[in-house]
Amino acid sequence: KRPKVFVTRKDVPQNAIDLLKSSCEITQYDGVGAVPRAVLKERVAEVDGLFCLLTDKIDGDLLDVAKKLKVIGTMSVGYDHIDVKECQKRGVLLGNTPDVLTEATAELTVALLLCTARRLTEAADEVRNGGWGTWNPLWMCGKSLQGSTIGILGLGRIGLSVAKKLLPFEPAKLIYYNRSEQDAAATVNAEYVSMDKLLSESDFLIITCALTTETRQLFNKKTFAQMKNDAILINTSRGPIVCMDDLFEALSTGQIGAAGLDVTDPEPLPTDHRLLTLKNCVVLPHIGSATVATRMRMASLAAENILAGLSGQPLPASIY
Ligand code: GLV
Numbered sequence: 108k109r110p111k112v113f114v115t116r117k118d119v120p121q122n123a124i125d126l127l128k129s130s131c132e133i134t135q136y137d138g139v140g141a142v143p144r145a146v147l148k149e150r151v152a153e154v155d156g157l158f159c160l161l162t163d164k165i166d167g168d169l170l171d172v173a174k175k176l177k178v179i180g181t182m183s184v185g186y187d188h189i190d191v192k193e194c195q196k197r198g199v200l201l202g203n204t205p206d207v208l209t210e211a212t213a214e215l216t217v218a219l220l221l222c223t224a225r226r227l228t229e230a231a232d233e234v235r236n237g238g239w240g241t242w243n244p245l246w247m248c249g250k251s252l253q254g255s256t257i258g259i260l261g262l263g264r265i266g267l268s269v270a271k272k273l274l275p276f277e278p279a280k281l282i283y284y285n286r287s288e289q290d291a292a293a294t295v296n297a298e299y300v301s302m303d304k305l306l307s308e309s310d311f312l313i314i315t316c317a318l319t320t321e322t323r324q325l326f327n328k329k330t331f332a333q334m335k336n337d338a339i340l341i342n343t344s345r346g347p348i349v350c351m352d353d354l355f356e357a358l359s360t361g362q363i364g365a366a367g368l369d370v371t372d373p374e375p376l377p378t379d380h381r382l383l384t385l386k387n388c389v390v391l392p393h394i395g396s397a398t399v400a401t402r403m404r405m406a407s408l409a410a411e412n413i414l415a416g417l418s419g420q421p422l423p424a425s426i427y
Pocket residue numbers: 161182183184185186208344395396
């Protein structure tokens with residue numbers, strides 16, 4: 108009998124659907140946007156495999172009804188939306204999509220860094236709004252990467268790729284903080300420093316760490332006070348690592364210089380959120396891995412994880 112798999116979103120890339128259909132019976136949420144919790148709970152009770160996204164909360168309460176569930180494949184590298192311990196306790200296998208999105212996400216991080224440092228969205232808005240009077244010596248001046256100290260929080264695959272991509276911009280120094288010192292840091296000449304030093308010395312501080320109990324709200328009133336007044340903060344990881352209210356204060360009082368966020372708390376960020384009134388804040392809608400090829404590869408890897416789990420093979424990308 109073919110195993111059953113529930114796919115939580117309508118517009119998942121077809122390559123993954125085809126792959127799953129080759130050996131499974133699939134049902135797919137066909138409403139708009141994220142699957143409502145009640146529907147997810149109902150469907151997950153009947154299936155052996157679950158294809159989910161980072162917008163689906165997978166916790167003990169949900170797993171309690173998922174009596175037949177053997178494997179979960181999330182179409183994301185991050186898995187802070189999933190209670191890993193609860194999965195482990197019940198023997199539910201868990202796969203994510205590392206590596207395949209590293210370069211796309213690192214590219215977006217560099218793009219957002221340059222965009223924020225050189226005030227691109229603000230400048231482009233001026234052209235539209237008639238704010239472009241004449242060439243002006245000090246108008247729209249930003250900050251250069253050359254000669255700067257770039258700090259990276261979390262030198263994992265994505266952080267390391269960002270560092271590699273930034274080296275040609277000739278920063279004076281690359282520094283990083285991580286739970287443990289990383290051997291690969293030597294390949295980009297990055298120096299391991301304390302969190303305090305990362306905060307106080309970075310001209311650009313890039314967040315590429317996972318969201319954990321240690322990193323949740325790590326950027327707050329207290330840590331912003333340790334940063335340089337012209338520091339630029341970039342977050343392409345998870346929104347809750349930064350306290351949004353404290354960030355607004357820090358940006359509007361000149362405690363720090365600017366911020367570029369591809370992730371926010373909550374998501375989506377309401378259009379009337381006060382961060383959006385600030386010129387020194389660039390907000391993108393969580394598009395780090397958003398290239399067509401990357402999203403197709405993420406979808407197929409998530410499907411491959413599920414197929415492997417259902418047939419008793421090791422998952423190509425297992426979380427534990
Ligand atoms: C995106 O944020 C991901 O975790 O893949």
